[in-house]
Amino acid sequence: MKNFGFKDEKEVLETLKERSDVKFVRLIFPDVLGREMSFCIPSDQLESAFKKGKGFDGSSVEGFARIEESDLYFFPDPKTFRILPWDYQLEGISWKEAIVFGRIFDSKGNEFPGDSRRLLEKFLEKTKEYGELFVGPELEFYIFKDEKTPELLDHGGYFHGGKWGEIRKLAQIYLKEMGIEVECDHHEVGPSQHEIDLKFGDALSIADSVMVAKYVLKRVARNAGVYVSFMPKPITGMIGTGMHLHLSLWRNGKNLFFGNGGLSDIAKKYMMGLIKYGREIQLVLNQWVNSYKRLVPGFEAPVYIAWGTKNRSAYIRVPEVPKGKERSTRIEIRSPDPTCNIYLALAAIQAAGIQGIKENLKLVPPQERNIYKMTREEMKKAKIMTLAKDLKEALENFKKSKLMRETLGDHIFQKIIQNKEIEWKKYKKAVGKKYQKEVSPYEVKEYLPIL
Numbered sequence: 001m002k003n004f005g006f007k008d009e010k011e012v013l014e015t016l017k018e019r020s021d022v023k024f025v026r027l028i029f030p031d032v033l034g035r036e037m038s039f040c041i042p043s044d045q046l047e048s049a050f051k052k053g054k055g056f057d058g059s060s061v062e063g064f065a066r067i068e069e070s071d072l073y074f075f076p077d078p079k080t081f082r083i084l085p086w087d088y089q090l091e092g093i094s095w096k097e098a099i100v101f102g103r104i105f106d107s108k109g110n111e112f113p114g115d116s117r118r119l120l121e122k123f124l125e126k127t128k129e130y131g132e133l134f135v136g137p138e139l140e141f142y143i144f145k146d147e148k149t150p151e152l153l154d155h156g157g158y159f160h161g162g163k164w165g166e167i168r169k170l171a172q173i174y175l176k177e178m179g180i181e182v183e184c185d186h187h188e189v190g191p192s193q194h195e196i197d198l199k200f201g202d203a204l205s206i207a208d209s210v211m212v213a214k215y216v217l218k219r220v221a222r223n224a225g226v227y228v229s230f231m232p233k234p235i236t237g238m239i240g241t242g243m244h245l246h247l248s249l250w251r252n253g254k255n256l257f258f259g260n261g262g263l264s265d266i267a268k269k270y271m272m273g274l275i276k277y278g279r280e281i282q283l284v285l286n287q288w289v290n291s292y293k294r295l296v297p298g299f300e301a302p303v304y305i306a307w308g309t310k311n312r313s314a315y316i317r318v319p320e321v322p323k324g325k326e327r328s329t330r331i332e333i334r335s336p337d338p339t340c341n342i343y344l345a346l347a348a349i350q351a352a353g354i355q356g357i358k359e360n361l362k363l364v365p366p367q368e369r370n371i372y373k374m375t376r377e378e379m380k381k382a383k384i385m386t387l388a389k390d391l392k393e394a395l396e397n398f399k400k401s402k403l404m405r406e407t408l409g410d411h412i413f414q415k416i417i418q419n420k421e422i423e424w425k426k427y428k429k430a431v432g433k434k435y436q437k438e439v440s441p442y443e444v445k446e447y448l449p450i451l
Contacts, residue, residue: 003083004179009050012078016043016098022083023095027054027074028211029104030116031061032415033287034341035450036211040097049076053105058112072112076102080208085177086219101208113411120343121204123407127354131249131256131266135346136183136200136330137210138244139338141217142193142234143167144227147449150234152192153226162187164226168196171213171220180209190239200246200330203350207342210243214338231451232286232337233293236438240294240301243338246319247349248330258329263318268363271307271316271331273356274349275364275385278305278315278335280401281348282387283394283420284408285336288451289427290443292390294337302334305385306367313371315387335387339451344408344416351407391427395420 006012016022025046028038041054048054053073080101087094104115111118124133143164145151156162168185175182181199188195196217198209214230221228233240249256249266257267274281286292294301297313307316317332336345367382374382388394395417398404405413430442 003085003177004081006078006081009047009078012081013047013050015083016046019083019096021094021096022098024097025049025076025081026097026099027076028099028101029074030211030341030343032114032116032341032344032412032419034116034339034344036215037061038099043098046076046100049074050078058104058114071107073105073107074102075105076100082178082212085174099212101211113409114415116341116343116347116412117204117207119408119412120207120347123347123350124203127350130354130357131251133203133346133350134200134248134250135203135206136198136246137206137342138195138197138242138246139210139213139217139230140188140193140195140241140243141338142190142229142231142241143221144192144229144234144448147227147229150229150231150444150448152235154187155191156187157191158189159186162192162194164192164194164221164224167217167220167224167226167228168194171196171217174216174220175209175213178212180212188239193239193241200248203346207346210338210342229448229451230338231447232288232291232339233439234444234448236293241337242294242301242334243336243340244332244334245336245346245349246330246332247353249353255327255329257331258321258326262321263329263331266357267329267331269357269359269361270353271318271356272361272363273352273354273359274316274331274333275305275307275356276359276361277352277355277401277403279385279388279394279397280404281352282335283391283398283416284344284348284404285340286387286394287340287391287416287420288447289391289423290439290447290451291337291339292388292394293437293439293443295335295387295389296437303387304367304371304379305387306371306382307331307364308366314367318366344412347407348404351403355403391420392424395424 024040026038026040031037053075055073058070058072083098103118104112106112154163172182183197183199185196217228302315305315308314309318321328431440
């Protein structure tokens, strides 16, 4: 039976009439931090939600409305409707649920400015003249015993050994049944660390798919009696968890990033936009205190804002493309981690890249050496900037960014600043001047259960 790929409201409602086992629909949206927010309605209320929306209290959602303007309304997008492939069961009764993304409006019928999914949708439409953004994400994660202690459960390494591969496989099966294709899965570098790569697609669909994939992975792990964590750096001295994003612009089925036997001029300018504005967009790509414990030399995480083809210490890598596979030409930005708001992250990336095209930025030479081993004089000569060393520095760069204010709008821009100022103060109050690069017990307690 059909689980995904619905074209309109009528088809969704007809399917629900045929599928009496689908008892509930979960309405999903991200808060300003990118966390999955949801509430369920009985399936027979979906028709009303399509027409009138479904109200909820926005004052209780991080980065949304103040109490005096708290009434918000969720309008489902039928094209995002998916039936979850597993059964729920309790006391001998079983049922299925569906999920759907949508748009959020205020009580006056205006689009809610804190709706980050809608922000990405509108920004992609606004920049469509430069090409449609396609993305291929690599989702890394650890599998721990529980959400209290980051206890390693295997001794595997990159592409070998390890346990709990069945979690990756079952997640893949579920995702495919919901129309989300996976390119591959494997054990990652760290013990107990894993990766699932989603097949590339348009940016908005991929953002939704990342949200669903994280939800599915956590559920599969929970049912197996273990815990999936996307925390950027759960253990000092271990490899951190990233979400590398493979990027390309397309128009009418043509990859605009390929040209002249390699990267096109558009791709080069887009990449230089990411480099020029890398420090301004960093807070959106790495939004937690713990994100910066990952961005340190020696652990395959980018620290320096440069690009290369084979250089995995660089901020951007340009993968080599085999002859005959020119459509696969792309750039890989390696700094994001999977705990970012993927909608805002892709909007920020597109903004920086398009700005590079507008400014006609010139390509700087690639850095193929291990930048970690370069001297300060060599880095200065090569004009290599560094990413922010902590959340506070990234926040100050973000505050001064005209590009980010214009891209995100005043509401989301200010909500991010307010939230991150509070987070930094709480962290400094808890740890003081200790744990400059190490993962603190405070971070494990605060972040492991929620990321």
